[in-house]
Structure formats: structure tokens, C-alpha cells
Amino acid sequence: MLDPVQDNSDITLVVMDMAGTTVADDGAVIRAFDTAATAVGLPGTGPERDAARKYVLDTMGQSKIAVFGTLFGSGERAAQANAAFETAYERYVDEGGIAPIPGAEKAITQLREAGIKVALTTGFSPATQRRILAALDWTDIADLVLAPADAGRGRPYPDLVLTALLRAGADDVRHIAVIGDTSSDITSGLRAGAAIVAGTRTGAHDAATLRAAGATHVLDSVADLPALLLSA
Template identity: 60%
Template sequence: MTPELVVLDMAGTTVADDGLVVTAFTEAIRAAGVPDEEYPRMLRYVLDTMGQSKIVVFRALLGDEDLARRANAAFEAAYGDLVAAGESKPVPGAEAVVRGLRETGVKVAFTTGFAPATQQAILDALGWRDLADLALAPGDGVRGRPFPDLVLTAAMRLEVTDVRRIAVVGDTASDVLCGLRSGASVVAGVLTGAGRREDLAEATHVLDSVSALPAVLEGETR
């Protein structure tokens, strides 16, 4: 399988999280007026659903559309502030992997569970706006993970000929399920983010880091 497209998650996979999601979530819950005693349960749910669209997570937690939108806006604002303050860092080797893939003719798409504006803020902060061929976030007509939409939308926009010639990489169970549902031949979980090895058990490969991906893809072509 010579890949035509590699779909890479951002936070936890190519971008180090370092607790930024938890910090932003804390601000979001405060903005929604959630009692302190509810915080541990809600934080556990956020951690269990890492990789999914954040507005969907807040809808499930709060059960009220207005509260969910308020919490999501506060989350995105807090995360954006952290990014603007220089708290967002690349996973070591991630940029070299993307550049190496594109140099060999493989297309690369960044995907996320964040809102499009937050995704672009991260890319701008890292100087990555033009690093990949495409950056996608959940939105109108594109459901977030674990639905396969992000991968399949990337495949259509980048004119992939066969979903079996796609590789998907992420750090959560939702990333893995999204990749499997899309029909990708390589669905790799990485251990640099929220997911533990047991969370990534359904992946075709479990890697210490995205930097190990080129060797996996080279092995698949033999």
C-alpha cells in the first residue's frame, strides 16, 4: 500500500497538548456555571471523549444547547489564548514527517476536534498554515470523530483514488475508530497524547510517536 494521503490529528499527535485541553475545559465549565462538585465527572467524560468535536461533547455534558454553545465558546477562547501565549508546541519530529511525506508525493491533511478558528490559530502559532495540503475541522456537513467524515472529506477534496490508500494517525480511540470507519488501510495510534496503549488496541499499529510513521508506511509498500 503506497499511500496517497496521510490524515494526521493535531493535539496529542502532531501538536503537544501538555494539559491545555484540561485548562481550557476548566474555563469553559466555569463560564457555564457548573457546580464544583460536577467538575470531576465532567472532566472524566472530556478525557474519555478526547478527539471528538468539542461542541458535541459539551452538548452531551450540559444537555442544553445555549449552555453548550456558551461553554464551547469559552473553551475555544481559552485554548486560543493559550496558543497565542506560546503554549502550543509541535511534537518532536512531526514537522519533518509532514515535509518528508509531501516531498515523496504523499498528500497530508490535518484534522481536529476543535473549531476551525482554533485550528487555524494553532497552525498560525506554529508557522504551519502551509505545511499540509489541507486542514479540516468539524462543521456544516462534516461531522467530527468518531464519524469518518473528516477522513472522507479530505479524500474527496484531495482527489484520492482509493480509501485503501489512506493512512490515519491519532492519539485517541475516537481517532482510531474514525480511521477504521473510513476504510483506511493504516490506522495508527500514537502514545504522545491522551490515549493509552489499551485505548488504541483496535489500531493497525501503535507507535511511540508520529516520527515512527514513515518506517511503517515504508514497510507497507514492500
């Protein structure tokens, strides 16, 4: 049997979610979803729209094209919804509607200066992810950036975390820490075997939801992560 990781100082790679964890977008995901739902003919009000919104909230952090596939069935309709969503969200980004979570940039810098690699991950397309990074002037902030299209499947599958491990050259899943604001982030990290799977209370899901999903830690913000990992 392999020896367990002894303490947090063994972490060599941190996989961070973007929207809600390192990036604040003031509810732009739901607004962009409403645009997408209207584009494919979902009634603007009523039980069908309410149920769809709830599903989007419950599945925050997951691949958006996969979410639309579940909601709208056919490949063509899901693709149409996803295209409308991406256009609406990117317009919001271009209008200055996003900002770093306070302390996020400093946290990433501290971790990298301590020799820990950082991967930024998202449920958006690579094009939207690049748009967000460019808008924040974060093009070079992390060691690598990944979207579901880069990994095979998005959250709650472990693919993003495991792809980060491979690309970063990490040698053990037990040397990975994952942080995100949704239950899907937590499930993804646990399925990948990460030693630390932390939830943060700055996004879609509250502390109780994150703990119920199995979070090893719940932090007020990603800004608290260096203290957790570098204190040993």
C-alpha cells in the first residue's frame, strides 16, 4: 500500500475553477442562460423556465454544452443554445462585467512563487475562457488553463483535474489540491483522488452544499488557500 500524503506541504499542483472562485461575474451565467433559453424558444416565464434555471444553478461548474444537451435534447438545439450563451457571456465580459475575486491574483502568485503549479479550469469553451483571461490581463497568470474541450469531459468528471496533472508533470494525484465554488468542482476533485478538495463561499453554492458534496475544507475565499497550503 502507498503511504498517504503526510501534510499540505506535499501539494505540487492546484487546480482552480474560474467563475465564482477566482473570477466574479455578478450572476452573468444566469443572464446569459436566459438569453440562450429564449433563443431556442423556451417560454420566458412559467414552470419550464423556472425548472431550467434551477437545473443551471444546480449544475454550475459543469460543461455548458453538456448542460444544454440535458435541457434541450437534440444536438442542434443544444448547440444553438450554447452559441447564444457564449455570445451573451462574452458580450458581458467585453463590457467590463467581470473582475477578479479579491485576493485571487495574489493567491495564485504566492502559490507559484512557492513552487506550486496552478491550473485554471472552466466549464466554458476555450474561446470564452481566453476572452475572460484577456479581459483580466491574466493571460500569463497560471501555468496552464483548461476547458472541457481540452480534457474530454467537464465537471463533475475528473478529466480536467487529471489532464492538469498530466500537463503539469505532477507525479501523484495525492499531491493535487482542487478549489471551486460548486458541488461539481468538489465531485470532480474527489473523483480525481486529489488530497485537498476545497470549496469556496464566493460563488454559486453555499457552505452546506459544498460540505454535503464532500469538500475537505470550506474557505471564505480562494485568498485563504495559500495559508492552508503553505503553513506547514
